[in-house]
Amino acid sequence: EAxxxxxxxxxxxxxxxxxxxxxxxxxxxxTLYWYQQILGQGPKLLIQFQNNGVVDDSQLPKDRFSAERxxxxxxxxxxxxxxxxxxxxxxxxxxxxxxxxxxxxxxxFGPGTRLTVT
Amino acid sequence: xxQVKQNSPSLSVQxxxxxxxxxxxxxxxxxxxxxxxxxxxxxxxxxxxxSSIKDKNEDGRFTVFLNKSAKHLSLHIVPSQPGDSxxxxxxxxxxxxxxxxxxxxxxxxxxxx
Numbered sequence: 001e002a003x004x005x006x007x008x009x010x011x012x013x014x015x016x017x018x019x020x021x022x023x024x025x026x027x028x029x030x031t032l033y034w035y036q037q038i039l040g041q042g043p044k045l046l047i048q049f050q051n052n053g054v055v056d057d058s059q060l061p062k063d064r065f066s067a068e069r070x071x072x073x074x075x076x077x078x079x080x081x082x083x084x085x086x087x088x089x090x091x092x093x094x095x096x097x098x099x100x101x102x103x104x105x106x107x108x109f110g111p112g113t114r115l116t117v118t
Numbered sequence: 119x120x121q122v123k124q125n126s127p128s129l130s131v132q133x134x135x136x137x138x139x140x141x142x143x144x145x146x147x148x149x150x151x152x153x154x155x156x157x158x159x160x161x162x163x164x165x166x167x168x169s170s171i172k173d174k175n176e177d178g179r180f181t182v183f184l185n186k187s188a189k190h191l192s193l194h195i196v197p198s199q200p201g202d203s204x205x206x207x208x209x210x211x212x213x214x215x216x217x218x219x220x221x222x223x224x225x226x227x228x229x230x231x
Binding site for chain 2: 004033040041042043044045048056091093106107108109110111112
């Protein structure tokens with residue numbers, strides 16, 4: 001079974017530029033997550049999709065971050081304009097679980113995109 | 119507001135000995151807990167989990183213990199192997215939230231020869 005794919009793996013941009021990350025989840029996984037992991041911290045959830053709908057974006061800085069999951073499969077996360085504090089690893093994860101059920105399944109993570117903003 | 123805490127940023131253990139990684143949480147709504155392992159330049163990989171209805175779950179060399187009254191869980195690795203050297207994250211979720219995870223800050227485990 002193919003894992004979660006992410007691209008690019010590394011990206012260096014200057015502040016105020018824009019950047020986009022792509023994620024392809026495991027086939028059949030309804031739920032997709034984007035996390036931000038700043039150096040020395042644990043991953044922090046930015047946004048959670050079920051199929052192509054957003055179920056939680058409470059921690060997404062919406063003035064500069066946006067995300068979409070068209071057709072309920074692939075997803076893109078965009079930052080525009082980037083700030084120095086956006087330097088982090090952006091992790092995409094997917095899971096079988098569906099909102100509204102009590103079942104809990106582990107999330108499968110991609111390798112991440114390391115973003116450096118200079 | 120750090121709802122999941124891992125107070126030891128690093129731990130060094132000799133090969134063959136027991137590694138004990140600790141995690142504390144503050145949100146009493148959490149009812150499912152997971153441990154993830156992360157190697158450099160890779161995403162976290164699931165290791166083991168435990169539901170709040172249990173106090174212990176074992177999988178090979180890995181055992182997770184949950185003390186609900188103390189809001190504390192621990193991961194035991196016995197025996198520790200050099201390949202276990204990685205960063206370990208504790209995570210917690212609430213049933214019905216589609217596994218939205220809250221992570222701790224991680225503990226870097228180094229297993230020495």
